[in-house]
Amino acid sequence: MLTRLRLLPDSASSVSGEVNFFFFLMVLVCGTVALAIAVFIIYCGFRYRRRHPNAMGAQVRYNVPVEVAWTVIPLLLFMGMFAWGAKLYFDIERPPNNAIELFAVGKQWMWKIQHPEGQREINELHIPVGRPVRLTMTSEDAIHSFFVPAFRTKQDVLPGRYTTTWFEATKPGKYHLFCAEYCGAKHSGMIGYVYAMTPRDYQTWLTEGAPEGSLASTGEKYFHQFGCANCHHFNEQGRCPNLRGLYNRPVQISTGQTVIADESYIRESIMAPDAKVVYGFDAIMPNFTGVISEEKIVALIAYIKALGPQPGTQQPSSSGTSPKEYGAQPGIAGPGATSNSGSYVEKR
């Protein structure tokens, strides 16, 4: 029985060490204070216990220096905790540029993972050690939460929206994957494992899986199946915008604002096409809500990402810096935008 008793979780990601360190430092600081209070109270309880039924304590009401001290010192301590916590949070939340990009769809009650190479996994996630992995996640129903204790990472997965999380495994092994946001009857069954593998094992795993095709090629299939290709031609003659080179570029929309065509924007354009219509086009695209599943959208996004730039134009850098304006026709586009993740930027 005792062999089952564990007191500490695995520490297997690039941030887990610092989280551990911060945690135990907090335990040390708070533990010391708690112990001091306890010892003080017990000491008073014995030292000043009532020895005579009519006895009265010292009639002291306040002591300003002492009170100021125990207001200011905790405040400073707390500010330190805040600063460190915030810095750590920033590190946990901001993905590096060279991450492997995977997609996860949560639904009652399973995790579906899609690799760009085409592998699909359910309640399992295979990743290489030593490379950051970024997950773009969404839910098909209630809110879920992607939680890997060994990586000290957790992110709610919301329906109708993409959220992201990232981690870099540092130790090969098999780690728990939990859903941490209550999502219904079999919430506690929405669990799985993350397999962190050495790069070589990972390569083997990738090739052994032997999927029919990459995620992008699946997306291409859907691109034709759902009739996208009927309007979205890869030239400027179609009734709809040319999607080549769209990904991660600024797009001017009909209200005059500019948005970045990231995953969220592409998803929104499929599910609510009239929300942000590209400047110069009519809102003729049908609404695919309820027609297409989140997993198929993911494949379509992978396809659009893989389309690459228009022949003859410069390949944008992978981080999306200095992007070119993406517009209906050359020359219509407004000034370069700096917005991110589909947020609005007022036209100057």
Added chain:
Amino acid sequence: MSEAATLALREQFATPRQQRETASIGMWVFVVSEMMIFSALFVGFAVYRLSSPHPFDIGSGEMELTLGSINTVLLICSSFTMALAVYNAESGNQRWLVLFLLITMFLGSLFLGIKLTEYYDHFRDHKVPALWFHYAGSSAGKVQMFFIFYFIMTGLHVIHLVVGLGLLLVMVVRSLVGAFSPEYHTPILMTGVYWSFVDVIWIFLYAIFYVPGFHIK
């Protein structure tokens, strides 16, 4: 101290002044609490309006601006007549007190009638979310969101207005039996505070639901 004031003094209070002030504080705290009820809806509306301003403008364009404006004027006038009722209660002028209370009730009922007419128009135009909603243009979901907030907020306001009318009726009856005097008319004061609060809420509803749609028509 008049007999009415003495009779109205509850046993937990020492003086009529203490009783009056306590009532006033209680009423104002209640008003602030009511304000927080609407505040949640205002915050929700602000969030959605900010994220999709154009569909919300379209929604405002569906509002009947004449009726809305008339209603605003009606409620402002009713607050005025309510204030006059309070004024006459202070001077013990029973007849005028009852008259102004009745005018206030009349204006309030008129508002209610116009509001219900508007609701009927929305129903006719298929603008009632869930029951009968149809919007042909783009972003129908967001336009519907506008109407959801419109119906919840104005509906809640109408409920408050009806409660106010009920209070006024009670005040009319109590005035007629001579319950109030220059020394004791706290219930009239409190009714006045409540009624003006209902007016305040409407003024904000008018600003957020009707005004942005004027230039669309």
Added chain:
Amino acid sequence: MLETVQTPSKPFEAVHTPVRKNYFNEKQGILSWLLTTDHKRIGILYTASVTAFFFIGGFFALLMRLELLSPRTYLVSPETYNKLFTMHGIIMVWFFLIPSIPNTLGNFFLPMVLGAKDLAFPKLNLLSWYVFMLGGIIAVYTLIRGGVDTGWTFYTPFSTTYSTTYVVAAAVGIMISGFSSIITGINFIATIHRMRAPGMTWFRMPIFVWSHYATSIIFVLATPVLAITLMMVAVERIFQVGIFDPALGGDPVLFQHMFWFYSHPAVYIMVLPAMAVVSEIIPVFSRKPLFGYKAVAFSSMAIASIGFLVWGHHMFVAGQSVYSSMAFSLMTYFVAVPSAIKVFNWAATMYRGSISWDTPMLYAVGFVGLFSIGGMTGLFLSALGLDVHVTDTYFVIAHFHYIMVGGTVMAYLGGVHYWWPKISGKMYPEFIAKISAITVFLGFNLTFFPQFVLGYLGMPRRYAAYPEEFQMLNVLSTAGASILGVGYVLPLFYLLWSWKYGKVAPENPWRAPGLEWKTPSPPPTHNFEVTPTVSGLPYDFEAQKEELNLV
């Protein structure tokens, strides 16, 4: 009225007298209770109701702990388990913790501590109990029909779209009980402002009043938001329109903002009155004025106001903006300062006191210890980078149970024992009471301390089944829960027993300086035979030395 023969010089010694007329025996019969406007009787009505709800909620907790003995589901199905924790949360939060202290001890003692005859609006007070009971009955009806499985947080879109249980009924029940909170808040605020005894200025009010004032502010400002949020959930569920459902253009995170705008301050509704009780008990059993009175009074107000600015710390991983999270985290650290000040002040009050370890003091000191641990683990949760790992795990469960059970319930029991002589006119049995206080303390720690470890290990909350490596700690926790259960059942029996068979209590058994002890036990219907006047600071043992026979 029968005259008391107690000698005024020794109000702390019991004298057998013919039974006086008091609030309890002056009128008899069920109707005299159901139509009463006496704040003391309404306090008793509330006490009976919340005790019933406490044991209903506790029963669910017991079933949950039994289920968690095994890593696999063996006792109840996962669906039932989900209903168990939901109903446990709903009943404990809205039908026990929120009204627990303010509506029982607060109702009973706020006017007495202020030297008033009654609350400002006695009829509204009675109305609040009926409204509360209506809400409670709807909640129990929900329970009988099969319960709710959304978690007490009602997160959308699960609650609005996917749950197949009685969400609307539960939401309506909670909404209605919310109005009882609002009524109580209005009543308390008006009372504190205008019903104080002659001479009782703001800085002569005991902390009990200050804390209840702070609580009332939260009642009045936060509860309406909950009511309207739950109404929107009900509307969305009934009409299937999208207010929060992303499929129709809504935003589930907006629901979380609105919900926590109420529910975080609600935590302070639960704990501020507990602090109020402890701030009364510790000075009396140390025979020493509360140390740093003004700091404690202002920290109550600071908690009530800053407490409104921190709700987003429940949403650090919920898809909230990073900058927003930082602002909320910063505010959370600010609100921790006044809590820390209070703990230090309570400890300092004991220094150089004359400490007597009666049951109320045991509970109060237990409160200080458990509340400190609960508060300090709150610092872990408000540290952004740590919260990512521990939020939505058993770490959170342990943290808020330390605050609410270790804090509020300990203080509630302490307060009930402290004022029991005044409420019932009888003394409770001291020895068994001490045993039960220690049982509660030990059982509590055994139940919830292992959950901190479980949380850091990564066991998510609301799991009916869990990986085997968590079993050992869960078994420990369940063992603790059974001890805790015994500790909670004991007082129910010996307190009721003592009401009939206990020793007669004197007017002021603890030789406390507060106004509520300057009237017979149990008090007469109008609290005081003569309206008291106040001429000095609270907790003034020195000034009442003669009267209380202290040296």
Added chain:
Amino acid sequence: MNTHLVSLRSYVLTWLALLGLTVLTILIGFANLGQFSVLIAVSIAAVQASLLAAVYMHALFGPTLVRVIVAGGIVWFLFFLTQTLGDYMTRGWVPFPGK
């Protein structure tokens, strides 16, 4: 008997001011000011609400406590509004998507 808290003159002037502001609101609505029209309309509504509260609801003439209560309520509402909107408006600021 002169026991009036507020004079008749104040009541009438307030009434006229309220009606005047309503007319102003309507004019603002007709002027095509885009998203500013709702902002201005709400600001005017706030002025109207203050007038109503101050004169018709006697907030200006009653005890200070009443004004404190109202101010407190407004401040709390603004906390609620700004902190919630703050989340939505800062979501795109950080160069990583989906937050």
